[in-house]
Amino acid sequence: MRTTAAGRSQAVGATCCKSVARNAVKEVREEAGLDCEVERLVALHDWNRRNARASAWNVLKVILLCRPLGGAFHANIETTGSGWFTADALPPLAVEKNTPEQIALCFAAHADPNWRPPID
Secondary structure, three states: OEEOOOOOEOOOOOOOOOOHHHHHHHHHHHHHOEEEEEEEEEEEEEHHHHOOOOOOOOOEEEEEEEEEEEEOOOOOOOEEEOOOOOOOOOOOEOOOOOOHHHHHHHHHHHHOOOOOOOEO
16 A cells, blocks of 8 residues: 555554454555455564664564455545555665565465465
8 A cells, every 4th residue: 555654555554452363354455455364474673673764662563364255445535545566666665664575575465375484
């Protein structure tokens, strides 16, 4: 999805106070307009170890593989565009939030039914 703040693409974000899976489903619906279900964990990353912009907080980045169930994108206050992309044709990324390596993990996990998620 493309955010209004930077005009670059990033994965769906999350907030606290819900289970990881419930929050992911909520955020995908709000930001991408899609209903989905979480299939499995792709990775559990330490933000400060894996992302370029350091955080003063100890942030764990949970990357999940989700299966779309339906819905349609509508521009909103957070998101100006949405689309499906192949690994070799990604739009410009908001690399301070999602790295090319993290996106590659998503494609690898999708292709491998025996995926073992890297956990920091």
